[in-house]
Amino acid sequence: MVASLVAIIAAITGIPTGVIAALYDFALRRLWLAFLLLPLLVPSFLGAIGLSMLRRAVRLPPDTVLSGFGGTVITFSALAVPLVIFISFAAARAISASQTDAARLAGGEVHLFTCVTKSILPIGVSTAALAGVLTLSDPGAGQILGFPGAAAEILTSFAARYDIGQATAQCFVLAGIVLLLALPLAILIAPKLATGLLARDVTPGRLRHTHLINGLAPLLCCVLFAVTTALPLAGFVGPVLRETPWRRALEEVHRTLGYTFAYALLAAVIATTVGFALAVAAGRDNKLRAILLASLTIIFALPPALGALGFIHAANVSPAEFDLLLRSRFTVGLDLALRALPIAAIFGMRAVGTASPSWAEAAAVHGVRLTTYLRKVLWPWLLPAMMVSALLTALLVTADVTTVLLLHPPGETSLPLAIFTVMANAPEPLVGALCLFYIGGAAMTLMFGLAVLNLAGRKR
Secondary structure (H helix, E strand, O other): OHHHHHHHHHHHHHHHHHHHHHHEOOOOHHHHHHHHHHHHHOOHHHHHHHHHHHHHHOOOOOOOOOOHHHHHHHHHHHHHHHHHHHHHHHHHHOOEHHHHHHHHHHHHHHHHHHHHHHHHHHHHHHHHHHHHHHHHHOOHHHHHHOOOOHHHHHHHHHHHOOOHHHHHHHHHHHHHHHHHHHHHHHHHHHHHHHHHHOOOOOOEOOOEOOHHHHHHHHHHHHHHHHHHHHHHHHHHHHHHHHOOOHHHHHHHHHHHHHHHHHHHHHHHHHHHHHHHHHHHHHOOOHHHHHHHHHHHHHHHHOOHHHHHHHHHHHHHOOOHHHHHHHOOHHHHHHHHHHHHHHHHHHHHHHHHHHOOHHHHHHHHHOOOOHHHHHHHHHHHHHHHHHHHHHHHHHHHHHOOHHHHHHHOOOOOOOHHHHHHHHOOOOOHHHHHHHHHHHHHHHHHHHHHHHHHHHHHHHHO
16 A cells, blocks of 8 residues: 555656656756755655654654654655656656657647656656555665554564564565566566667757746745655754754764775675676667666565575575675675665666767777777776766665664674664654764765766766
8 A cells, every 4th residue: 555655646746847857947956856866865764763753843643644654655755756756857858859849849838748748657657666666675664653564574573583484484475576566667667768768869858948837846846855855854853953962973973884884885886896897798789778677677676685584594504614705794785786786787878878889889990909998998988977876876775774784793783774773762862863964974975976977977
C-alpha cells in the first residue's frame, strides 16, 4: 500500500515538475533543482526522525499524518519525487529543439507541455513505480514512525534476535517480491535510458521565459522543498534551539567520521572504477547499454540486506586467510559499491556517450596506440564525470545503514548508523544536532560536486 501510494504521488508531482524545469527558465532554477536533489543523498530515516520530532514539538497525537502510515508515505515520497523529477527532466531535455519549436508553433505553450509530457510519460511512470518498489527494501522510516515493513523485520531478526537463518529466509522472500516487480520495470526503463538519456544525438530546446511559469514554478518548487526537506529540518531545529549539545555532537562526529569516510571512499573508488570500465566496454552499442542498465537497475532494487547476509554466510564458512576480504572495512566498502554501481555506470555511459566518435576514428587512422588514446584523450574527458560520480556515490552509500549495520567491524560504525542506533535513547537535542551535521555535510558535498560539473561543462 505504501509503495503504491508513493509511486502515484511521485508520478503526479514529479513528471510535471521535471518537464517544467526542462522547458522553461525561472527564478533560481538551478538552486531549486539542487535543493530538490538533497533528499536523495541522505538516509530516509533522517526524514522520519525529523517528522517524529516535529509531531512531538507541535503536540500532535501519534495517529496523525506525521506518523504511522501517513508519515511513512511522506518520508518515502521525499525520496521518490526528486528521482522522478530528475529522470523526467533528463528525458525532456533529450527532445530536440526542432521538435519543441514545432509543437510550440502548432499549439502554443500548453500544446508543447502536453506533447512533451506524453512523450516522457512511460519512462516517468516506470521510474515512479521503480521508486515505489525501492521503498520495500528500506527499513528505516517505517520502523521509526510505527509502520514497519518486511525490511525492518529482517533487521530485527538479525540485530535483535540474532537469528541469521530467519533473517536470510525473510530476505529471500522480499528479494523475490522485489525482483518480480522490478524486472519488468528495468526492462522497460533501460532501453529508453540507453537511447534517450545517455546519447548526445540532439540539441535541446532553448529555455523560455513566461510570466505564468516564472510565478508558478518557484511556488511549486517551494512547496516540494517544504514537504521533502523543510519539514524534517524543522523537527531537528526545535530541540537544538532548546538545548545546544554541540560538544557531544562534535565528539560523536569525530568518533565516526573516519570510519564513515573510509567506507565512502572505498565504495566510491570501487563503484566508479568498475562502473566507468563497464561503460567504456559497452561503448555506443544501444543493446549492450540497455542490457547493462537493466542488470544494474535490478541489482539496485534488491534489498541491501541480501548482499550483506551473503557476505556474512561466506565469512562463516571461510578460513581466517579471507578476513581482509570478508571481515573488514573493505567488505563494507565492496558491498556498498555493488549497490552504488548503477549510479557510477550511468555517469560513465553519459560521459562516453558525449565523447565525439571522430576522436577514436582519427586515432585509429593515425595509428595511435590504445593506451595512448585512453591516457591522453579519453581519460581527461572522463575525469570530471568520474569526480562527480565519486562524490555522489560516496553520499549515496553513506546513507545505507543496513549494509553497515550488518557488516561493520566491531566499534567501527558510520555516522548514520550511530544516529540510527542512539536515536531511541539519546536526548532529542543531541539526535537533532547529529542529523543537522550530517545534512549540512551532504549539502556542502553536493554543492561542490555541482560546481565541479558546471566548471567542466563550461570548459568544454
